[in-house]
Amino acid sequence: MISSLTGTVSHVGLHSAVLDVSGFGMLVQATPQTLANLRVGNQARVFTALIVREDSMTLFGFSEPEEREVFETLLGVSGVGPRLALAVLAVHTPEAIRVAASSGDDKAFSKVPGIGPKGARRIVLELADKLVPLESGPAATTSNPWQGQVLAAMMGLGWSEKDAGAAIDAAVQDSPEVAAGGNVGSILKLTLRRLGQDGARASVRS
Known part of the structure; x- marks a missing residue:
């Protein structure tokens, strides 16, 4: 089983990349996000899954386990x-x-x-019973069942998972009484307001 590859990136295409590993050019299929992190000539590591079929063996590569x-x-x-x-x-x-x-x-x-x-x-x-949200901070504990819904809503509005999660955590710390109420709509508004304030501060600093 090939669980990862480390080598020099020799080619990056729309759907795949080639890593030179100890003299072998290893072709891996990957998502646009993974391919965007690869640069020709640079060293890179990808985590892989090998899919074996009767007529083929295909490696799929990922930036994270x-x-x-x-x-x-x-x-x-x-x-x-x-x-x-x-x-x-x-x-x-x-x-x-x-x-x-x-x-x-x-x-x-x-x-x-x-x-x-x-x-x-x-x-x-x-x-349903095979994939559950990972705990990634105080806002994602089992005492906060609204976390996944708010995070999904923020990402649906175009925010990255990282930025949305950080904003939720900050908003909850600022107004714990709103989080305690568990109302998804109120927590979402609070988080969006927090992001707006952060954006305003960034504009003033620049």
């Missing part, structure tokens, strides 16, 4: 092959996939090219 874990879990869903699993990761972050699966958000999977409403619903049903 979490991406690979979600990819392999998606392969356990009936009707989902490697290409479709990779397409899901091209549209959503691993944490967004976990949130969608655990909250029954089949519309999130319908946004992926090649997945229709029935397929999206099947994915949610089969992943």
Whole structure:
């Protein structure tokens, strides 16, 4: 089993890259996010999953082990092959996939090219007990069940997972009484207000 590759990037394409590893050119299929981090001539490490078929052996590469874990879990869903699993990761972050699966958000999977409403619903049903949001801070503890919903809403508005998570944590620290109420709408407004304030401060500093 090839679990990772470390070598010099010799080629980066739209859907794949080639790493020179001890004299061997290793072709890996990858998401746009992973490929964007690779630069020809630079050293790189990718975490890999090897898919063996009767007529082929294909390596799929990921920038983080979490991406690979979600990819392999998606392969356990009936009707989902490697290409479709990779397409899901091209549209959503691993944490967004976990949130969608655990909250029954089949519309999130319908946004992926090649997945229709029935397929999206099947994915949610089969992943419900296999993928759950990861704990990544005080706002993601089991005492805050609204965390996944607020995070998903923020990402749906265009914020990155990292920025949204940081804003949620900061907003909760500023107004713990709002978080204690557990109202998703109120917490979302509070977080957006916090982001607006941070943006205003950045503008003044510049």
